[in-house]
Amino acid sequence: MVRDPITSESTPSAEEICSALDDPDCREIIRNLDEPMTASELTNRCEIPQSTLYRKLELLTDSTLLEESTEIRQDGHHASKYAVAFDEITLTLDEDRSLAVQIERPARTADERLAELWSEVRKET
Numbered sequence: 001m002v003r004d005p006i007t008s009e010s011t012p013s014a015e016e017i018c019s020a021l022d023d024p025d026c027r028e029i030i031r032n033l034d035e036p037m038t039a040s041e042l043t044n045r046c047e048i049p050q051s052t053l054y055r056k057l058e059l060l061t062d063s064t065l066l067e068e069s070t071e072i073r074q075d076g077h078h079a080s081k082y083a084v085a086f087d088e089i090t091l092t093l094d095e096d097r098s099l100a101v102q103i104e105r106p107a108r109t110a111d112e113r114l115a116e117l118w119s120e121v122r123k124e125t
Contacts, residue, residue, distance in 0.1 A: 012063045014091055014099035020063040021089075025056045029082075030065070036083040038071065057082055064103065 020026050025048050032045045039057060043050050060066040060082075067085040070078050088104040 012101070014101040016063045017065070017089060017101050017103075018091070018099075020059050020065055023056065023059070025052060026060055026065075029053070029056055029060060030084055033066070033082060033084045036069070036081040038079045038081055040079070042082070 025046075028046050028048060029042060032042060037045070039050070039053055042048075042057075043053055046053065048056065057066065057068075061068050065084070065086055066082045069081050069083070071081045072078055085105060086103050087106050090102045090104075092100050092102070094100050
């Protein structure tokens with residue numbers, strides 16, 4: 001499965017973002033993701049039980065704070081890899097006194113932009 005927060009059609013609410021960032025395990029995962037990693041690699045690096053880690057990865061990808069991609073392996077046992085999908089998060093107070101969130105995403109490489117373009121072309125055909 002591939003979940004790309006940049007091309008995602010849903011935008012998480014401020015509450016979803018704050019909930020994910022309020023979780024100490026989620027913050028530990030983000031802190032340790034200095035490069036894309038699989039859940040197994042994260043389990044070895046973080047002191048989080050594997051079952052808990054999977055729930056936290058789901059929470060972080062659903063809130064678009066992590067990007068999930070598939071690592072293709074020759075043995076056929078493909079694995080999801082996770083990477084941090086934001087550079088900065090800004091919370092603001094709207095005119096109606098509700099919280100709004102703005103997420104600054106990392107710049108896309110030319111390869112990523114091309115893959116995104118092809119993905120859009122495939123959707124339309």
